[in-house]
Amino acid sequence: MKSPMKPTRPLIEAIGLSISFGPLHARNRVVDDVSFRINKGEAYGLIGESGCGKSTILRVLSGLNGDYEGALTLNDRELPKKRDKDFFRRAQMVFQDPYGSLHPRKIVEKVLSEPLKIHGFDRHSERIAETLDAVGLGASFRYRYPHELSGGQRQRVAIARALIIEPEILLLDEPTSALDVSVQAEILNLLKRLRVERNLTYLMVSHDLAVIAHICERAGMMFKGRIIEELTSQQIRKSEAREDYTREFLQASVEAVERGPEVAA
């Protein structure tokens, strides 16, 4: 495990981040004054109900949405609202739905060679082979179309596409929630292994607490656009929360049904 103890400067920092949608006369503030820090090599999670703003933060950080107030920094330098190419080389995103995020008419090789071309990498063929190997897909997958792959294999291709340009940061938006539990286990193991091997930094959004506790060291609990508290994975496991809402959320994730004390086993 990495120790976030050293007083290092954070790799990613959000300072007073606010995001609003809607026309000017009826602005709807979905993220409200959010600040957090992620150190290099750390995995940070964002948890909360749908609509709490967790995916919105991820989309803003990844540069998909440039309309925000406050600042986002990478290595102590503020990121421009319109991100440059260098940022995209250093931070890559993996989306929830592997069925929707791969082009149906492109074979795996084409999917993987595009980012190489865009970012001016050499040795395309070797890099593709190496990356496919790193995500546990053999060379035989290189010339397949997405429809010839299972859900788990597609998600591996999506992860390979993100990794092939050797980023430092992976932004993970519910990367396993569309997958079966056995496939989820594969992908989570893969993410865990890759982080150690490549010293990656993760920002992961999920509604599944067990997944967050498994991957991340720390997580921010979001409620109505704010991070109401930060928890370590140990605190999540032990349900040690300060806020009532967090406690309720943790409880709801552990027990399916509210029951009287006599039935609860």
Add this chain to the structure above:
Amino acid sequence: MDKPLVKPLIDVKDLTIRFETPQRTFDAARGVSFTIGREKVGIVGESGSGKSQTGRALLKLTPKVATISAGHMRFKDTDLLAASERDMRKIRGNHISMILQDPKYSLNPLMRIGQQIVEAYRLHHRSPKAEAREKALAMLESVQIRDPERVFTLFPHEVSGGMGQRIMIAMMLIPEPDLIIADEPTSALDVTVRRQVLTILDELVTRRGTGLMFISHDLNLVAGFCDRVLVMYAGRIMEDLPAKELPKAQHPYTQALLQSLPRLDAETEELKVPVRDPSWLDGPVYRNGVLA
């Protein structure tokens, strides 16, 4: 478990659902046998295990290309295999109803919510409009919708996912069916909302003595919610056991599934990925912890 003296609601023996196309033949269910009484039975399995098709087969709602065959498939005293489409229409909704995953797709978007519930009621009970309306309002209240008069006049797009699913539950329960088939009723919902919806469903089902067939991919959820669990794999029931006994499951597939889940109460460096044994396809299955 208390083996009931009364007959089970559903009694299925050797159900096979075969999809036949010119290219290939595929069996979504292969010799599935189970009974459901007035209890909560969970059917768990991964995608493609045949759990949803099994649920649909009970209502004969499988696609046209599929053929259903079975030793027997009975609902109370009705032989579902021999039942005509006309008989099935009487059973659907009235005696067996179904709750689907996403309320967005199962509610009529052009009809006010109240009208849809009233329609569901009046299709099965001859009653004056006013009475049906009162019933519908009472039903909305029983699924803990605070302002039923207002919700009655809303359109489906004006309510949240959790409320939509509670409306679906209200609609399915209002004809007072004997059995509810719920196919992933909470997968589209947040954990806190999920808990609320399940608590309501649990209470109503228990109070009315309705049978519940709960189809889900979420093993933990089913373990916490249901009385009995059927684990499906590749079209067969691998294990049939009381939910409380799940940690003591015998079949290697059930064990592998349980171990593949990240857990909050036990930290692991690496999750176990189930290694699929081809012998499971036709190998032994377990019932209540012993070989069946």
